Amino acid sequence: MFGEFLKRLVADKPAKLPDADARLALAAxxxxxxxxxxxxxxxxxxxxxxxxxxxxxxxxxxxEDLRVAAEQLEKEAPDTVRFTRAIKEAVDLEDRTAIIESLWELALADGERDKEEDGLLRLVAPLLGINDVDSALARQRVEARLS
Known part of the structure; x- marks a missing residue:
């Protein structure tokens, strides 16, 4: 279903994603x-x-429709490393910083820092070109909003 999208996303030199594709990639x-x-x-x-x-x-x-489509894309998407690196190449830095904040918001939504989610976020942030300090600051902004 998402074959062409994934081919574009993991191409050697992925083009900047159109807004609808960037939304879908973030949702996935x-x-x-x-x-x-x-x-x-x-x-x-x-x-x-x-x-x-x-x-x-x-x-x-x-x-809801976007989430459902993202669930299917996530099943078909390559490993997290390749998928995340592809997003990095196709999405502007400012948007990637906002993505990390959204990912922390999801990971902390239940009030707990789960080891698996925390570990995946520690992997994903640098793959998106976000350093540990900026990821930690994003997490702290989310924690402040949630408290």
């Missing part, structure tokens, strides 16, 4: 983070939809 990365602990709960699905709705000014049904 959110799904991958949520599934990383082996428990893809309804609360995480709701949180993904909330993040997508806020970030892209979507109606609830649009955010």
């Amino acid at each position: 990365l959110l799904v991958r983070i949520a599934k990383s602990d082996g428990d893809y709960a309804v609360v995480e699905k709701d949180q993904i939809e909330n993040i997508l709705s806020r970030r892209y000014n979507l109606l609830n049904v649009e955010a």
